[in-house]
Amino acid sequence: MRELLGAAGIAEPAEVAEVAVLAGGAVSSVWRVRLTDRSPLVLKTVAEPPEGMFTAEAGLAALSRRVRTPGVLSAGPRWLVLEALDPCPAGPAPEYWAAAGRPAAALHGLGGQRFS
Numbered sequence: 001m002r003e004l005l006g007a008a009g010i011a012e013p014a015e016v017a018e019v020a021v022l023a024g025g026a027v028s029s030v031w032r033v034r035l036t037d038r039s040p041l042v043l044k045t046v047a048e049p050p051e052g053m054f055t056a057e058a059g060l061a062a063l064s065r066r067v068r069t070p071g072v073l074s075a076g077p078r079w080l081v082l083e084a085l086d087p088c089p090a091g092p093a094p095e096y097w098a099a100a101g102r103p104a105a106a107l108h109g110l111g112g113q114r115f116s
Contacts, residue, residue, distance in 0.1 A: 040084035
């Protein structure tokens with residue numbers, strides 16, 4: 001994992017201060033990483049990804065006009081490095097989820113030549 005950050009041009013192995021596995025990925029392995037300068041980021045990788053997988057995922061940044069998405073720091077053949085967003089609160093948080101749902105609802109309301 002540390003070597004991938006070097007290959008991505010993000011950080012040398014010695015600049016990685018802390019690594020924590022993030023749960024929930026069905027295909028990718030995902031880590032939250034904190035660098036020695038305290039910068040947080042997320043690294044996503046797959047042992048043998050289909051060609052262009054992470055380049056395609058990096059294209060999801062186009063959604064950021066309507067929905068807050070993490071910034072793409074680097075996309076390569078075996079990795080995607082993203083800005084780390086604050087995690088959602090633990091336990092019931094109806095205000096948080098209502099605020100998170102409004103942009104998703106707006107996104108689903110978009111139309112265009114390719115959508116009807």
